[in-house]
Amino acid sequence: MDELAFMEPARERLRSALQQLPARARRAFLLHRLEGLSHAEVAERLGVPVSVVGQDVREALAHLKRAVLAGGPWKSTT
Amino acid sequence: MTGPEEDREPTPRTAEGWVTREHSGRMTAGDRRALIEWLAQSPENTRDYTRADVVWRMCGGLSSMPEVQAELEDIRRSVTVPEALPPPEKGTPRRHWLWLIALSLPLAAAVVIWYARTPSTELVTAPGEQRSVTLADGSLVAMNTDTRLRVELGRRSRLVTVENGEALFQITPDGDRPFTVRARQAMLRAVGTRFDVMVESKQVTVAVLDGEVEVSRRNEPEAARTIVHQGEAVALSGDGELTRADPLLASADRIRAWRAGKLDFDDWPLERVVRDHNRYAVKPIRVADASLQRLHVSGVFRIGDTTALLDAMRELTPLAVRDEGDEFVLVPLAAERENPERR
Numbered sequence: 001m002d003e004l005a006f007m008e009p010a011r012e013r014l015r016s017a018l019q020q021l022p023a024r025a026r027r028a029f030l031l032h033r034l035e036g037l038s039h040a041e042v043a044e045r046l047g048v049p050v051s052v053v054g055q056d057v058r059e060a061l062a063h064l065k066r067a068v069l070a071g072g073p074w075k076s077t078t
Numbered sequence: 079m080t081g082p083e084e085d086r087e088p089t090p091r092t093a094e095g096w097v098t099r100e101h102s103g104r105m106t107a108g109d110r111r112a113l114i115e116w117l118a119q120s121p122e123n124t125r126d127y128t129r130a131d132v133v134w135r136m137c138g139g140l141s142s143m144p145e146v147q148a149e150l151e152d153i154r155r156s157v158t159v160p161e162a163l164p165p166p167e168k169g170t171p172r173r174h175w176l177w178l179i180a181l182s183l184p185l186a187a188a189v190v191i192w193y194a195r196t197p198s199t200e201l202v203t204a205p206g207e208q209r210s211v212t213l214a215d216g217s218l219v220a221m222n223t224d225t226r227l228r229v230e231l232g233r234r235s236r237l238v239t240v241e242n243g244e245a246l247f248q249i250t251p252d253g254d255r256p257f258t259v260r261a262r263q264a265m266l267r268a269v270g271t272r273f274d275v276m277v278e279s280k281q282v283t284v285a286v287l288d289g290e291v292e293v294s295r296r297n298e299p300e301a302a303r304t305i306v307h308q309g310e311a312v313a314l315s316g317d318g319e320l321t322r323a324d325p326l327l328a329s330a331d332r333i334r335a336w337r338a339g340k341l342d343f344d345d346w347p348l349e350r351v352v353r354d355h356n357r358y359a360v361k362p363i364r365v366a367d368a369s370l371q372r373l374h375v376s377g378v379f380r381i382g383d384t385t386a387l388l389d390a391m392r393e394l395t396p397l398a399v400r401d402e403g404d405e406f407v408l409v410p411l412a413a414e415r416e417n418p419e420r421r
Binding site for chain 1: 092094097098140141
């Protein structure tokens with residue numbers, strides 16, 4: 001009905017994309033992004049090397065970006 | 079502390095690599111030069127970087143989703159409660175951590191002011207400015223953008239008048255000296271409490287985060303008197319009527335966000351987003367088309383970062399942005415395509 005409300009679909013896509021992430025990557029991303037923990041602190045929490053946290057956070061963001069931007073009118077690269 | 083592989087992280091090669099590097103707190107001067115070079119390599123890099131950045135900001139809004147809260151709670155429980163004896167608590171418990179960060183943000187530079195011999199002191203912030211002030215009685219006043227306060231601390235009373243804008247009060251109890259806040263028609267009496275007062279034209283919104291506050295009409299303290307409890311909010315209109323507070327303005331999330339120097343919109347109507355942004359901005363945003371009023375948006379932005387807000391609008395909504403010199407105007411993308419010259 002409200003064809004202008006694209007932001008809400010974007011948020012829904014973000015939500016479902018988050019659930020598609022592997023558990024470790026999702027946890028690393030949430031702890032870093034929302035709780036403000038550094039990569040080193042996240043690594044300690046989850047018991048993985050710091051380099052893995054960096055990679056998880058990066059790949060999580062890449063996945064969420066692809067999901068959020070998929071299919072909208074903003075996709076046209078003109 | 080860190081293994082050899084973490085000592086020198088490789089230079090990012092992707093947009094999300096750069097965005098996460100920037101937020102890791104490990105961005106070096108060399109990285110910054112490399113980023114500028116990388117962005118200049120192709121318009122696609124710049125575009126991709128903007129998108130990754132927009133999504134990073136959007137993710138700030140994940141914290142309001144119940145399943146995300148549940149997962150974080152899970153992690154907290156599973157990791158912070160060891161089976162053996164708990165280790166001695168180092169520093170502050172995690173729960174309070176974000177709030178402390180908010181208090182220590184550099185933009186809220188704390189100032190201690192002594193009023194002992196000053197009958198009345200005026201405190202002002204400019205648009206976009208925030209400031210934290212510790213009063214001589216130990217009470218803390220955090221001032222939001224474009225705010226004017228008058229402070230009078232006497233031997234028997236403490237009075238702060240909110241002439242304009244918004245302030246968050248954290249009151250130090252003192253049985254001998256009641257703490258009163260005046261704003262337009264509203265008079266508030268507080269005892270050891272934390273509450274937010276916002277003046278928007280003639281309306282006053284009071285939201286209580288801790289403790290309770292007695293709200294009454296300024297000239298008739300016995301009339302319309304009400305107690306506002308923790309987690310509640312009321313509004314007082316220009317003619318002194320008590321009304322329900324606008325839930326968007328009264329939300330604890332909004333107050334926490336501004337204290338942290340952020341705008342946090344969770345499904346806000348576009349018109350409100352723009353109005354809130356404009357409180358902080360030197361160059362305002364205007365919504366040109368009434369049909370856009372129904373558009374709802376979500377996101378978290380740094381206060382004063384108009385560019386990021388407009389980027390998000392461009393990327394994630396069917397809106398175009400026109401820079402008209404003294405203001406930005408939001409128009410439907412379709413209208414802009416059909417008739418770019420239309421005013």
